[in-house]
Structure formats: structure tokens, C-alpha cells
Amino acid sequence: MQVIGILFHLVGGLCLFLYGMKVMSDGVQQAAGDRMQQVLNFMTRNRFMAVFTGFIVTTLVQSSSATTVMLVSFVNAGLLTLTQSIGVIMGANIGTTTTGWIVSLIGFKFDIASLALPAIGIGFIARIIKWKHQAWGEAFLGFGFIFLGLEFLNTSLPSISSDSVIFISKLSGYGMGSILLSVAIGTVVTLLMHSSAATLTLVITLAFRQIINFEMSAALILGANIGTTIDAILAAFGAKTAAKQTALVHVLFNVVGSILALLFFKPLLTFVDFITPGSSSGEGITSHLAMFHSVFNIGCTIVFIPFVTQFAVLVKFIIKDDPQKEAAVPDHYHFVYRAASIQDTPELSILRAEKEIRDMAGIASSMYASFSEGLKALPETEDKDTLVNVLMDEMKVKEAYADEMRETLTAFLIACTREQINPRSGRRVTLLLRVIADLEDMTDDCCGLVYLLDRSVKKNQLIKGKEMEALVPYVKQVEDFLTLVREHLGRSLTAEQAHQARELEDAIDQARDRLRKLSRKRIEAGKDVKTELLFIDLVRRIEKLGDYCYDISSGLAKMR
Template sequence: MNYGFTDFLQLFGSLGLFLFGMKVMSDALLNLAGDRMRKILATMTSNKYMGIFTGFLITSVIQSSSATTLMVVSFSNASLLTLTEAISVIMGANIGTTITAWLITILGFKVSMSAIALPLVGFGFAFTFSKKPSLKNWGAFIIGFSILFIGLQFLKDAVPDIKSNPEILAFLTSYTDLGFWSILIFLLIGTLLTVIIQSSSATMALTLIMTAQGWISFELAAAMVLGENIGTTITANLAAIVANFQAKRTARAHFLFNIIGVIWVLILFYPFLKLVTWVSLKTGSDSPYLTAAAIPVAISLFHTIFNICNTFLLMWFIKPIAKIVERLVPEKEIVEKEMDEPKFLMNSVLEFPETLIHSLKNESKYLFENSILEIVSKAMNIISTDLKSETKIKKVVKKNKQDLKTDVDNLYYTKVKNIYGKIIEYATKGQSSLKLTQNQTKEISEVKLANRVMVEIVKNCVGLNKNVTKYFNSENEFVKKEYYKYRKKIAKVIRVLYLFAEQDEKDKYYLKLSKLKQEAEQEYHHSNESINSLIRQNLISVSMASSLINDNDTVNDIIKKLITVAELLFTTKDSLLENGT
């Protein structure tokens, strides 16, 4: 065989050039359409039909099923997508990846791109001098697109010529005449090649070249395509190794979906190939069993029909697939720790603006519900769990008669400070390293603002708690009654906040919060008449009066800030910024 080490290096280099062109093209398309695609992915997956269409659309646009599946895994990791939504998107992505195969088949085999590819590189390079990022990305896309087909041409030239090396076929014969075992062997070869190269498009290109050169038959090429569909799932599973259980479930679902598809096609392998041959003949192509030149088109048809049929068949079983995956990857609950470690923030969320913003909000919501509201409750000598019950507020406030001995400063250092620092750190990293839209920058700024307000609430609670503790069981019934009113007032707000955060009827509870905030605003600017009356009648001491007046403002300030945080984190309404307060 006249094919030496230098020739092998040339084949290896050609494959590298093809992959480089694919990466440059895909990255440029991601820069051009990535923001829109991710927005579509986050909002257009409400049902399986939209999910499938979204997966198809994204993969067709960015020309990379791996990029789509990695995006889906990241979104699942950040809880932006449910498991069923993620499965439907992956189904669509499998159909979308067939577009790449058709591009290679039509432009790489039916049309000679080599004559115009090099001039296109020069044309695309001229765009890179533009000051506009969009034109630069279009230039990169044209360059990547051209390099891809230059690499494909080199690949075709680097593959050994069978006429000059007939012993190649003799070598392959030992693997091609084993009946159905040959099908399984080439399925395994397709899987391994895709795992090694980490690109189903590159493996597809190699398969098409092998068929065009007459190396392998239509049947064996189809088997390799099935193997590629298994191998392409490895990328997502590797990415999910360090992710949470939700991302692992998504990756396993991708693997399961493709495995099921491969199994049923293997069972109906020869009838399925006859169907593809019939479609090929109907579209004006020759039979892939008679003409080697017709095999690339037939393989692209096989790839397309397989993915469409598999999606149409399994789309009715998304929920059963989800249940199987849930059993394979059991749910891991959030480890209950002190609030000194983040629950939702990890390095992987910094990959996309959407995952970062979602994780920042989740972390901030968790901090607000599980620490801030608890600290405020304890500062007012109220057990927070009682406020989550259906017990009337009066009974809850009266029930807590013992001093809880709350150390607000200690609670801040153990439950708030570190996690607050992490939220600000991740928000700042995202703002400096990610390409953010104006709305995304605003969202991150609102999260940072909400966290600063939370810290202010805790600081406000320090002095208030001292006076609540001091006058909690005072012998002076009048001052005791006033602090009871303060406790009741805050308890009422916290209960509504818990309901607002946990219930679906946001509008209902938002109206209640707006009313409570308005009341606090009014009382914030006007001293409580009952305090003035107590002072005039000398029913309380000067120090008591001073504490009541100051704490009246503090209570109303805390109420305003608590509701402001809820507005920033749980709604799109933004009264704090609108009012400029």
C-alpha cells in the first residue's frame, strides 16, 4: 500500500482544518445570533412542539448540535429549563443537525467550492477590519465557511486512492462481509470516531467521503451515521459530569433518546434503507446500491428521515423518557447549610448571561426567604415558621412571649455576609466578562441593588431588636403595646411576602404589598398620633418616647425595603427605580 506516515499527517491536518473552519463559523454565528437564540431557548419551550421547533431553529442557525445541547445542559443546570422542555429541544436539535450534512453533501460533493473558497476568505477578511462587531462576525463566518470547504477538499484529496491502492478494499472486506455483524461493527466505528473527534459533522464528512470514494457501501455508511448519533451524545454527558442532577438528567435523556432511535432503526434496518432508497429515487437521484456517487445524497436522506421519524415517534413519550431518566439520576436536594455557601452559584453559570441572571436571582431569592425574613422575624421576637402557618397574626405575635435572645450581628455574619459577597462577585464578573444587552445589564444591577437593600434591612434590625428586647415585657403597658403594634405590623408584611414568594397568584399579593408599602410611606413622614398622645399625657418616659419615635421610622423603613426587595426579585415591576427612592 503506497500510503505513508506523511500522507496520514496530511489526512490528520485536513481534518483539523475542517474542524477549525466549523468552529470559526459556529462561533461567529453564535456571536451574531447567540443572544437571540438563548432568549428564544429560555422563552419558547412552553410545550413539546415549541421545544422541538426551538431546538431545530437554533441548531439550523448556529450549525452546531453540540453547541445547542451544551446550551441546553447549561440552562438545565441553572433550572431555566425543565427536563421535559430540555428533551423536546434536544429532539429538535437532532433534526437541525441534518442541515449541516446537506450543506456538506450539496456544496462539498455536488458543487465545487474549492474554486471560490479561497477568494471568499479574502472577502471575509476585509469585513474583519470593520469597527462594527456584527460586520466582523459576518467576516469570521465567511472565513470559517470557506475554510470548512477548503478542509473538506483537502480531506477528499488526502483519502488514499483506491485505484492506486486496491489492497485497502481487501483489508475492508474482512469487515464488510459479516452480514449484520458488519452493520454493528461500523456502528461502533461511527460512535468511536465521533467521540474521538468530538464533532458529528466531521464524522459525517468522513463518512460521505468514504462512500464517494467507494470505500464502504450504503448499508455500512448508514450504520456509521447511526453510530454518530450515539457518539454525539458524549459531549453533553461530559459537560454534565461536574453539573447538578438536572443537567445530568438532560444529558442522559439525550443519550437515551438517541439509543432508542438507533435500536428501532436497527430492528427495521433493511426495510428502512429501502424506504430511503425509494425517496432517493423519487427525488431524481440514482440508487445508492448501484451508483457510489449517489450514496452521499442517500446518506443525507437517511440521516434526515431517521431523525424526523425518531422525533415524531418519541415526542409522544417525552414524559415516560423523563421518568426513566429521573430514576437513573435521582434528585439531590439542596444541602441544608448555613448561608455561608452559595446554593445556585457556580462557575458554569458564567457561560451565558441567561444562566448567570437566573442563578443570581435564585440565590438572592433563597437568601431573602431563608435568611433575611428569618432575621427580621427574630429581631421582632417572632418565630418565622409561625408566620408561614395559617394562625392569625394576633395569635402569632401574642404567642411569642419569651425573649428569643436574637443576636442580629451574629446572624448577619453567619447567614448573610459571605453569600452577599458571592452574589456581588458573580454579578461583577458577569458584567465584565459577558456580552450583555441593556436589559440584561439592568437586571443584574437590580439584583445587586436588591442585595444591598437586604443588607441595609439587617443593619436596621440591629437597633430595633435592642429596643424590642428591652420593652418586650416592660412593666409600662403603654410602651409595651406600641412595640406590640410594631411587631404585628412587620409580621403582617412578612406573612404576605412569604405568600407572594411561594404562591402563583402574584398579582393578588402584589396589590396587598403595594397597599402595605403605601401605608408605611404615609406613616414614615408623619409621627404616630398615639405616640404624641402618650407623650402629652406623660404616660411614657422621655427615653421611651425617643425610642418609639425612632423605631416608628425604622419599622416603616424596613417594611418599605422588604417590599422593594420583593419587587426587584419577584416581579418585573420596579417601583424603587421608578420613584427614584
């Protein structure tokens, strides 16, 4: 009964620790929100900055799983490259070692309850007050729960008798077999808990209470390092090839690093014992384990960082790129946005949605470009029916795909608003919903333009000569406006760019009025009325596309 009671205390303390990790990670990610990807993109220009970035981000969110899942998502969305992600993964492994130092330096050397309860109190008050830093209050609240979970773990073990844990002592008596078994146990436990930090905390607690020795504890930590790759693997399911390659980088880096550590296990422990003050038994074992974790991850990074390019080539050799598959346009839109980890937050998912919206803008842009080319080619083409039919088939497929994108992305963004997101992200979602609606309307109008071309062919109301010469520059103005919008989606327009958008809108309106006047004069001069009415209808629909572009650019100018 004593063992069962202690087991419940352990599980409860561990769950409280995990909950604290999740709350703190969510709070930090909500506070950072959509700036996280901008930081990653800016700071991954070279491999050393990428390592530093991974270290900082993981230290802040206290979860290498959150960082790697974030990376897989960003690579899948095309926001980061495979090479950029390798350095960040290395840095994330170093960043996760801060948890061990917090546990070893604070968890067993101070009155944790005196830290936990004030942190929870301050965090709770900061969380419920209506102010812009609520997310940091949640992060502070999570920090308090982490300390409280450590307190439960620390106080649940002091009364364990040697008889209660004699089976654990027996496990440590088989030399290398015990070490390999410990690695396997550490891997399985971490796979089940989805948190190497929780496994590390449990291992340090057991070692502090002298239930397991230094060797067994270090082997369990190596196992935890392997088990933590599960979240990256789950995040890569159903993703693109680059995302799967990123997940494989994490797996190979951790697994190969652990194998190297096992090959030099005894010398590695001796080195850690040499550079760490105190004994590797008793109270000193906590700092020894934190040092082991740090030396192991820093050492792996030092070994692998010169070979980042070769590492990327190896991963691409194992999981080969399929350009045809990646470039092919599927029949139906499919957006995988399931949460692959308990550390996911809506703010980070919104970044993925923004990339999909940029793709949607690309579809609208390609549809308009096809119309523009068809309009100019139509007078010179002998088989006009075939040209228009091919163009209509293309438009129907892309317009249906854009409809599916609108439905799926709108549902996803609305689901994000039901979660806890910061006010800035809430405003961003509102803007993105408007952008999605405008882009889908643009695809409808592109279809409408091609239908007008089809009507002009069937009724022999072709636009040519001076009318076409006057129309082409007008079509080009809207094409330039659409390019400006597509290139700046997801970013705030500068004052200069906003002014450029205003000038384009004014120029398009002026051109519309001028073309209408010319058409009316031609009607008065006796030109075919139906052809001129079709010309005016084309001018009106093209100008409407410019209105959508200006509506989107106005929203981007307000994005801060």
C-alpha cells in the same frame, strides 16, 4: 509516506472544518444571545413545537451538541423543564442532519473554494467593522472556514491507491460484525472530536472517494449519533438531578434509536435507496448518506414523540428526584459554570447567572419576610430572647451565603466580559453586576434590622401598640416592592410596571417622613428617647431597602 501525507491533509482539513463549525456556532449564539432562552421557553409549550424549536436552533448553530449542552444548562438553572427538553432533543437530532445535506449537495458538486474564499472575505470585513451585526459577520466567517475545510478533505483523497486502504476493505467483509465494528468506530471518533458533524463529513468524504461502502458508512453514522451524547453527559457532571435526567434523555434517545436502526438495518438501507434518486455508490452515495441520516433521526422522532410523558417518567425512575437534597440550603455557595463544550458562549452562560441572581433575590426576600414576621410576633412572644436568637442565626447563615454568591457571580460575569460578547450582552452584564451588589447590600440591611430587634429586647425598648400599628403597613410596602423586583429580574419592566415602581418608591418615602414626624412628636410628648431613636433607625433601614429595590427596578426598565 503517501498515507502519512494524506493523513496530515485529512487531519488539517477536519480541524479547519471543526474550527469553522465553532466560529459559526459562536457567531450565531452571540447574535441570538440572551434571546435564545426566551425563544426556547416560548416555543416549547407542546411537544411538536419543541421538536420544531430544536430543529431550527440546531440548524442555525449547526451543532446538536451546542443545543443539548444549552438545554442541560437551562434545565439545571430551572429555565426549562425536563418534559420541554425532550422534544427539543428530538428536534436537535433532526436539525443536525442539515450538515450532511450541505456537505452532500454543495461539498462535492461545486467548486467549494469559489464559495469559501468570498465567504471568509465578507465575514472578516463584517466582523472587524464597528457595527451592531459583527456577530453575524463571525457566523459568515465560520461558514467560509467550513467550506474551506471541506475543500481540503475533498482534495486530500483522490490519489489513494487500493493498496493503501486494503485494510479498510477487509473490515467490510464480515457481515453484521463489520457493521457493529463500524458503529463502535463512529462512536469512538465522535467521542474524541466532540462533533458528530465532523464525523459525518469525514464519512461522506471517504464514501465519495469509494474508500468505504454504503453499509459501512451508514453504520459509522449510527456510531456518530451515539458519540455525540458525550457533551450532554459532561455538561451534567456536578449539575442538579433535572439536568442529569436531561442528559440521560439524550443518551437513551440516541442509543435506543441506533439499536432499533441496527435491528432493521437492511430494510432501512433498502428504503433509503428506494426514496433517494441515483445509485448508492459513486457520486450518488453522498445524497444517500444524507438521506439515511435524515430518515433515521426523523423516524426515531416519529416513534418516540407519542411517548414523551412516559419517557420522562422512565428517566425519573432511573435517576430519581431527591426533593430533600434539592430543597436543602448548602453551607457554602457552589456555582458550576465550567465550559462543557467547545460550542459554549458567554451569552448563554449569562442566562444561567441570571437564574442564580433570581435565587439571590429570593434569599433577600426570605430574610426580609423573616424579619417582618419576627417584628410582628415579638410583642406577643413570652420568650423574646429565643425568638431573636433563632432569627439572628438564620440571618447570619443566609447573609454569609449571599456574600459567597456575590463574590462568585461577580467573578463569573467579569470573566464573561473578557470574552467576545455583543454590546447588548455587555450592557446586561453591567446591570447584573449592579443588581448583585444591591441584593447583597439588602441582605446586610436585613441582618442590621434583626440586630436592632435584638437590641430592643436586651434593652427593653420594645415597639408595640400604636407605634407597631403604624410600622406594619410601612414594612408591607417594602415587602411588595421586593416581590415586584424579584418576579421581574431578568426581564425588562414595562412602562406600567416602571410607573408602579416609581409610585411604590414615592409611597415609601412619604411613609418614612410621616413615621419620623410621629416619632419626634412622641419624643416631645415625653416618650422614651432611646426607644424612639431605635424606631427611627428601623424606619431608616427599611426605607433603604426600598431604595435598593427602586435602583434595581430602574435598571430593569432600561433593559431592552
